[in-house]
Amino acid sequence: MTKIYKPTIGLEIHAELKTITKMFCNSKNNPNEIKPNSNICPVCMAHPGTLPVINKKAVESVLRVGVALGGQLADFTEFDRKNYFYPDIPKGYQISQYKYPLVSGGKLVGVDITRVHLEEDTAKSTHDVAGHSLIDFNRAGVPLMELVTEPVVKDAQQASEFARELQILLRYLDVSDANMDKGEMRIEANISVSDTDKFGTKVEVKNLNSFKVVEKAIAYEIKRQTEVIEEGGVIVKETRGWDENKQATFSQRLKEGSEDYRYFPDPDLPKLKLSEVPEFNRKKIEEGLPELPWEKRDRYSEKYGIKSEDIEMYIVDDFYGKFFESVVEKIGDKDLIKLASNYITSDVVGLKRNSEIEGFGKIQIDNFTQLIKMAGEGKISSRGAKDILKIMFEEGGLPEEIAEKNNLIQKSDEGELRETILKIIDENKQAVEEYKKGKEASLKFLIGQGMKETKGSANPKMLQDLFIRELS
Numbered sequence: 113m114t115k116i117y118k119p120t121i122g123l124e125i126h127a128e129l130k131t132i133t134k135m136f137c138n139s140k141n142n143p144n145e146i147k148p149n150s151n152i153c154p155v156c157m158a159h160p161g162t163l164p165v166i167n168k169k170a171v172e173s174v175l176r177v178g179v180a181l182g183g184q185l186a187d188f189t190e191f192d193r194k195n196y197f198y199p200d201i202p203k204g205y206q207i208s209q210y211k212y213p214l215v216s217g218g219k220l221v222g223v224d225i226t227r228v229h230l231e232e233d234t235a236k237s238t239h240d241v242a243g244h245s246l247i248d249f250n251r252a253g254v255p256l257m258e259l260v261t262e263p264v265v266k267d268a269q270q271a272s273e274f275a276r277e278l279q280i281l282l283r284y285l286d287v288s289d290a291n292m293d294k295g296e297m298r299i300e301a302n303i304s305v306s307d308t309d310k311f312g313t314k315v316e317v318k319n320l321n322s323f324k325v326v327e328k329a330i331a332y333e334i335k336r337q338t339e340v341i342e343e344g345g346v347i348v349k350e351t352r353g354w355d356e357n358k359q360a361t362f363s364q365r366l367k368e369g370s371e372d373y374r375y376f377p378d379p380d381l382p383k384l385k386l387s388e389v390p391e392f393n394r395k396k397i398e399e400g401l402p403e404l405p406w407e408k409r410d411r412y413s414e415k416y417g418i419k420s421e422d423i424e425m426y427i428v429d430d431f432y433g434k435f436f437e438s439v440v441e442k443i444g445d446k447d448l449i450k451l452a453s454n455y456i457t458s459d460v461v462g463l464k465r466n467s468e469i470e471g472f473g474k475i476q477i478d479n480f481t482q483l484i485k486m487a488g489e490g491k492i493s494s495r496g497a498k499d500i501l502k503i504m505f506e507e508g509g510l511p512e513e514i515a516e517k518n519n520l521i522q523k524s525d526e527g528e529l530r531e532t533i534l535k536i537i538d539e540n541k542q543a544v545e546e547y548k549k550g551k552e553a554s555l556k557f558l559i560g561q562g563m564k565e566t567k568g569s570a571n572p573k574m575l576q577d578l579f580i581r582e583l584s
């Protein structure tokens with residue numbers, strides 16, 4: 113009998129906060145600084161006798177995340193020293209939070225969150241220059257948020273879904289740019305498998321620098337651990353990394369326990385009572401939150417009924433999100449909004465894909481909404497709308513003018529069209545008979561003849577109405 117090994121995953125995610133200055137000093141927090149060791153000072157360089165000062169904005173940022181996640185904000189909190197030696201940690205310890213995290217509990221996409229706390233980032237080492245190791249301290253002391261989930265994630269897919277949603281949330285809250293390729297968001301996955309009710313031994317996989325890698329590393333670990341156990345082996349508690357060339361995880365070091373760090377409260381920093389700081393008041397933070405991604409999803413689907421793929425595009429992609437949002441401000445009608453969304457997600461996306469033109473080219477929101485109204489009223493065909501949009505994108509201009517100049521206005525003159533359909537009815541007696549007997553396809557045929565007769569300039573909806581009226 114083959115046993116079933118159930119995977120369990122818990123995530124630890126770090127995000128650099130986009131404050132103006134570092135966590136405990138006035139040095140600039142600029143992730144794009146290219147000159148090494150330029151944003152440093154005696155405090156983040158750990159010179160003896162210097163004193164750290166807590167960055168209020170960083171604390172507030174973590175509290176915003178906590179409130180958005182529905183977590184509990186600490187009343188009492190403090191910072192601890194996490195002691196270890198490494199060249200990228202100038203003080204010999206990292207200031208972090210141990211016993212009293214800023215946030216406890218909360219949930220995101222159904223995953224329970226254990227805690228969210230605040231710490232400082234380490235420096236960055238580079239090992240590839242002629243066998244030397246170089247250290248850039250610009251990153252040392254940058255505020256770093258750490259979020260830890262409960263061991264409740266079931267598979268690789270769910271883990272990356274969680275991480276993606278967190279990235280979106282951090283951007284909505286404007287607390288972190290959370291680009292994984294820039295190291296602004298970093299994911300560690302703890303993975304174990306077990307065939308009993310008890311958890312198996314967990315392995316921590318570090319430095320997962322894209323969502324794809326998160327998925328691949330977790331799937332790989334689940335398979336590897338299952339095989340080890342099946343073959344009678346034991347899983348050792350360790351830290352592993354991801355080897356992109358081998359597409360495999362590899363052992364880095366045996367994991368230290370928290371006792372190895374000799375955590376203790378940092379005597380240089382004051383303890384905080386959050387209730388004493390007005391900016392940290394929960395209600396105040398709540399009132400300052402923007403519309404959250406899941407709230408926006410609900411609004412888009414309930415109010416406008418647009419497709420979920422379209423919604424997801426607006427949620428993830430700020431560029432199209434803002435475009436859609438400004439269109440929505442100008443159009444009230446639900447059907448027209450849906451139509452607008454179709455043109456954005458297929459046509460505008462297509463135009464951008466095939467061009468080097470920046471932004472939305474020469475399209476102005478007012479002209480775009482006008483175009484949608486014309487298409488909705490049948491003044492132009494959908495083919496015509498696409499052609500006009502292309503011209504608007506490349507050259508700019510008003511949709512009416514472009515339509516007239518290019519002969520794209522559909523004929524909606526009843527008198528003129530009526531003559532056309534009478535002629536067609538006269539010339540297509542058989543189709544007319546069939547339609548009268550209930551054959552819908554014959555109506556389509558007659559409309560087609562009408563389009564042909566008018567060289568495609570008729571409004572097909574109008575032709576249809578006229579045929580039905582004439583033949584009833």
Ligand code: ADP
Pocket residue numbers: 120121122123124260261262263264302303304311312313314370
């Ligand atoms: P450690 O002290 O080793 O850092 P923690 O209890 O702090 O362990 O948990 C760290 C992360 O590991 C959390 O995300 C938690 O959900 C996850 N975790 C804990 N136990 C397991 C397990 N058996 N399998 C998978 N993940 C686990």
Ligand code: MG
Pocket residue numbers: none
């Ligand atoms: Mg831990």
